[in-house]
Amino acid sequence: MQLPGGLVENGARRRDWAFHPVSGALELALAEAGEQAASTPEAVTRALALALDRLAGEAATRPRVAGLCVGDRQFLMRELDRHLGHQGGWFQAECRQCGARFDFPLDYADLPVQEAGEGYPQAQVDMDGRQLRFRLPTGADQEILAGLPEAEAPRWLLRQLANDPEALAPLAQTPGQDLIAAADAALDAIAPGIVLRVQTSCPECGGGNEVELDPYRALARGSDNLLREVHQIAAHYHWSEADILNLPRARRHRYLQLIDRARGMAE
Ligand SMILES: [Zn+2]
DSSP states (O other): OOOSSOEETEEEEEEEEEEEBBBBOOOOOOOHHHHOEEEHHHHHHHHHHHHEEEEETBBHHHHHHTSSSSHHHHHHHHHHHHHOOOSSSEEEEOOTTOEEEEEEEGGGGOEEEOOOOOOTTEEEEEETTTEEEEEBBHHHHHHHHHHHTTHHHHHHHHHHHHSHHHTTTSSSSOOOOHHHHHHHHHHHHHEEEEEOOOEEEOOOTTOOOEEETTTGGGGGOOOOHHHHHHHHHHHHHHHOHHHHHSSSSHHHHHHHHHHHHHHTTTO
């Protein structure tokens, strides 16, 4: 599936992408990106630059990955989770009616993806007789936002996204809540993206609940399991860490089964 938005470079919009095959080396690099980055947006940029073989016709450098709009980055992070073998899985929720905690299954393939709207990646706002244009925020914007005080963020972002920041001057002297809201709504209307909330019902009381889905689950997987697998194989076959990490994942798992069997632990 193509990117729901796409990268616009030199006036051309491209939506193609491809991941590298999964190896232990990639899994470990992704886990470390999640563990070591200063912020979630930075971790996403690192992870996607590692995982993508190609992005919009060229190499997936960090600046190009950071230049993707937020919806495309969330889409790719969910696709990355699928690529790593997680087609969805069990999600946790706490019922808003009775307080019960419950798990519910979800298949990513069942969730719709919203394509970008007309004018992508820009939207127009008519405010006090002026026509203002704003672009959708990117990963690079998010990386800066992560380091700003929360109170400054909306106005900083408004200037950052404006096609002509000078035109904002007379409007943005006041807090500009109207303009921020209008720009938000106009950008929302054209923003591509994945579903971040689902409706589910509580198994205890039957009450309806809206549950938020973390689009960045692939970052939270950590390296513990992988390192345990490397340890098991290294202890048995005495291969180097690099050799084991370079095995395709399916083969690594076959070796783990063989080791289990050799120990008489397999069922
Ligand atoms: Zn309930």
